[in-house]
Amino acid sequence: MSKAALAMLDAAATNAKGRGSFERLRAPALALPGLFLALLVLISVITPLVLPDAPFQQHLSEALAGPSSAHPLGTDELGRDLLSRLILGTRISFEVGFGSTAVALAIGGLLGLWSGYSENPVGAVIMRLSDVLLAFPSILLAMLVVTVMRTDLPGVIVAVALVNIPVFVRLNRALMLSQRRLEYVEAAKALGGSTSYVILRAVLPNVLAPLAVQSALAIANAVLLEAGLSFLGLGVQPPTPSLGLELQEAAAYLRQDAWFGIFPGLLLILIVLALNKLADEGARWYGRTDLKVE
Amino acid sequence: MMSQRSDFDSELLRIEHLTVSFATSGGRRLVAIDDIELTLSRGSILGLVGESGCGKSVTARSILQLVKPPGRIGAASRIWLDGRDLTRLSPDELRRVRGPIAGMIFQEPSTAINPMYTVGNQISETIRAHERVSGRVARTRALELMSLVRIPAPNRRYDDFPHQMSGGMRQRVMIAIAIACHPKLLIADEPTTALDVTIQAQILELLTNLRSQLGMAILIITHDLGIVAGMADRVAIMYAGRIVEQGRTEEVLQDPKHPYTQGLLKSVPVLGMDRGARLPSIPGTVPNLIDLPPGCRFAPRCASAFEKCRIEEPRLIQLSDRGAACWLCELPTRPGTAVLG
Numbered sequence: 297m298s299k300a301a302l303a304m305l306d307a308a309a310t311n312a313k314g315r316g317s318f319e320r321l322r323a324p325a326l327a328l329p330g331l332f333l334a335l336l337v338l339i340s341v342i343t344p345l346v347l348p349d350a351p352f353q354q355h356l357s358e359a360l361a362g363p364s365s366a367h368p369l370g371t372d373e374l375g376r377d378l379l380s381r382l383i384l385g386t387r388i389s390f391e392v393g394f395g396s397t398a399v400a401l402a403i404g405g406l407l408g409l410w411s412g413y414s415e416n417p418v419g420a421v422i423m424r425l426s427d428v429l430l431a432f433p434s435i436l437l438a439m440l441v442v443t444v445m446r447t448d449l450p451g452v453i454v455a456v457a458l459v460n461i462p463v464f465v466r467l468n469r470a471l472m473l474s475q476r477r478l479e480y481v482e483a484a485k486a487l488g489g490s491t492s493y494v495i496l497r498a499v500l501p502n503v504l505a506p507l508a509v510q511s512a513l514a515i516a517n518a519v520l521l522e523a524g525l526s527f528l529g530l531g532v533q534p535p536t537p538s539l540g541l542e543l544q545e546a547a548a549y550l551r552q553d554a555w556f557g558i559f560p561g562l563l564l565i566l567i568v569l570a571l572n573k574l575a576d577e578g579a580r581w582y583g584r585t586d587l588k589v590e
Numbered sequence: 591m592m593s594q595r596s597d598f599d600s601e602l603l604r605i606e607h608l609t610v611s612f613a614t615s616g617g618r619r620l621v622a623i624d625d626i627e628l629t630l631s632r633g634s635i636l637g638l639v640g641e642s643g644c645g646k647s648v649t650a651r652s653i654l655q656l657v658k659p660p661g662r663i664g665a666a667s668r669i670w671l672d673g674r675d676l677t678r679l680s681p682d683e684l685r686r687v688r689g690p691i692a693g694m695i696f697q698e699p700s701t702a703i704n705p706m707y708t709v710g711n712q713i714s715e716t717i718r719a720h721e722r723v724s725g726r727v728a729r730t731r732a733l734e735l736m737s738l739v740r741i742p743a744p745n746r747r748y749d750d751f752p753h754q755m756s757g758g759m760r761q762r763v764m765i766a767i768a769i770a771c772h773p774k775l776l777i778a779d780e781p782t783t784a785l786d787v788t789i790q791a792q793i794l795e796l797l798t799n800l801r802s803q804l805g806m807a808i809l810i811i812t813h814d815l816g817i818v819a820g821m822a823d824r825v826a827i828m829y830a831g832r833i834v835e836q837g838r839t840e841e842v843l844q845d846p847k848h849p850y851t852q853g854l855l856k857s858v859p860v861l862g863m864d865r866g867a868r869l870p871s872i873p874g875t876v877p878n879l880i881d882l883p884p885g886c887r888f889a890p891r892c893a894s895a896f897e898k899c900r901i902e903e904p905r906l907i908q909l910s911d912r913g914a915a916c917w918l919c920e921l922p923t924r925p926g927t928a929v930l931g
Contacts, residue, residue: 480702
């Protein structure tokens with residue numbers, strides 16, 4: 297990141313001093329991984345639009361070439377440009393990461409909040425079901441779902457979402473239990489708020505911070521899981537690139553062309569690290585301010 | 591139970607045989623409210639007074655069926671509000687009572703208002719939860735309500751968040767939210783306990799004014815006899831889950847029949863009293879509700895207790911317009927004494 301951007305962030309943090317909580321937020325700690333991820337998202341969305349064919353053009357004569365000016369990260373075993381394949385692969389990772397987390401957050405979140413709020417016995421059934429799902433090793437569960445469904449993008453998204461749903465169910469239930477005895481919830485109820493009103497309009501905005509933190513972790517988890525599935529041949533299918541798929545293809549050529557394996561691996565590490573850092577800093581910030589009312 | 595009052599239609603709230611019990615971890619049931627009766631007529635103010643843990647807040651919550659588990663309202667309990675028995679309503683019917691028929695305000699305005707929304711939004715949301723009105727109409731009405739509860743410059747304050755307001759202003763917002771749908775009954779659970787004395791006086795004055803402006807009845811829960819003296823038409827004194835005395839405020843405060851009420855009144859500090867003088871207090875502590883003494887619950891702390899008090903529990907003994915649950919009142923002072931319950 298440029299010095300100018302850092303200076304701007306600093307200025308923003310200084311300007312926001314009056315707002316209280318933001319100044320205590322160590323801006324660079326949160327901004328660095330955030331900017332890195334934002335940049336990756338931007339690149340991985342725009343590049344395939346501008347150069348849709350680049351990841352698929354084969355130049356067999358240049359197969360397994362190291363980094364060069366024509367191919368900054370080298371080429372794969374079919375002479376395809378690794379950089380453009382990794383960019384498209386990153387997009388697949390993000391699609392699975394954001395997509396599956398959105399699905400898990402919506403379904404798991406609603407189920408968890410509802411079962412924490414209502415005294416309905418169905419809530420207990422939901423909790424036991426999510427315990428069962430949690431007891432499954434996540435990669436096994438995802439493999440099972442992908443096998444039953446299809447090995448394409450929607451199938452992978454559903455499979456990965458299913459792994460994350462019970463996590464969100466538990467978290468949301470716990471959050472609701474911590475809120476439901478508070479006076480503002482009781483007041484919302486005392487003034488005629490319906491169940492959906494109390495859950496969605498009154499409580500949900502008050503628990504967004506921990507949900508955001510958990511979502512960042514869930515996305516990181518999903519990116520890894522997608523790479524794992526692709527590595528095992530159960531993710532998106534060739535010729536569509538994916539970080540896991542690239543790693544699996546590179547595994548055969550590690551002795552001849554190490555770069556082929558190093559770049560996708562490095563990228564995967566950086567993405568997951570950035571997401572985890574984002575979650576960590578988010579959690580630290582939340583822990584400090586904690587949305588306390590005076 | 592018969593009503594001796596001729597103006598039966600003027601009755602807004604009638605609580606009959608209200609019992610609320612809590613399951614304890616030991617598997618026993620703690621009876622927090624034991625078979626109480628209470629009535630409130632339209633447009634009047636009833637003060638429900640008692641010390642901490644006597645069950646006054648639970649009484650307030652049980653009216654709107656807001657008792658939290660493990661608390662449970664007894665099967666024989668009836669809560670008649672505006673002609674309907676709230677204990678028999680479905681959750682959806684109850685939802686339509688909460689707000690338009692009865693509103694509630696809470697002790698701690700800073701926690702009872704949602705910190706994530708502007709105050710104006712919360713007032714208009716309450717209106718829109720019960721009435722099909724456009725956002726603009728709701729906003730106009732919210733602004734009217736804000737001036738009604740005397741929030742200065744409502745137009746500017748509409749978009750404030752609760753943390754930008756003082757405690758007194760927040761309580762005014764809470765009141766505006768509670769009266770947004772013109773309830774016939776306002777339940778105020780210690781509305782001024784969290785506020786300082788000058789603000790307290792303003793809020794109480796506001797409530798009294800709202801009563802006459804909107805014609806709503808107010809049930810005010812408090813431990814402060816001063817508040818009751820200042821605004822309530824009638825008062826009910828609670829002790830250990832029972833109502834021990836009730837009647838018109840002046841009568842009860844000037845001529846308390848129950849030794850507990852007498853003790854409470856004696857322990858109120860009076861301005862200008864001798865600084866060295868000891869403030870009288872009621873000896874002992876409130877009995878454990880799981881392990882109540884036989885006979886009168888107040889007997890162990892009562893200076894006038896006699897043998898009967900320790901054996902048999904007195905029910906509310908009606909003396910014309912007022913009643914006291916004390917065997918002393920049975921010693922006939924007037925011929926029309928009746929035992930109720």
